[in-house]
Amino acid sequence: MYGVVIWSSVKEKKAVFWCEDHGDLVFFHNQEAVDENAEPMFGAGDLVQFDVYLDAKVRKARNPKLIREKANLELTEKLRHHGSLSRAAERRGQVLHFSAQPPVPTLSAQIKHA
Template identity: 50%
Template sequence: MYGVVLWSDVSDKKAVFWCEDHGDLAYFGGSQDSQNITFDAGDLVEFDVTLKSKLRTASNPRVVREKLDVDLPAKLLGNGPVKRAAQPSAEILPFQSRQHVCSPACGGRIA
């Protein structure tokens, strides 16, 4: 499978790949074989994919082309769902001042 690196941690040799099939992201957790591999956001990589406990994992990654699209993570963030301003969910009615007339028990006075 081919993919583009969205995020990587150089010290831990971990990375997240956006896959060519536009399915779930693939997570690479590092391995002894990857000690000399360095990933940067935007790199095009080729890797094997397996599904483990509903988690798509990448193995045997290799960089095909460095810096193919370094702006891809920012582009994807910019293309998320549009946040709309909250719409009022109720009609707000102003209180009107009114006079209260007591019952005959209080003498019928206006309070």
């Protein structure tokens, strides 16, 4: 399977791949990389090839190989932009605006004034 790295963390030795099949995202955790001299992690926009397997209904990557560095930075930027637009829309959608109105007189107050 081919995919584009949409997120990675060198410190955590993890990455998330957007896949050519447009299915669920694939997660990669390089548990073998224990020392700082290990192979560098993939960066956002890198094109990678990997084997996919299911682990508790989560798609995970095995044997990833870098095909082309920074092959699709445009995709990561588009996803980031779309995500910020979605979050802004969600925040706006949760705000309820009420106009100030005088309190409604109670029934007993209405009877006293009648």
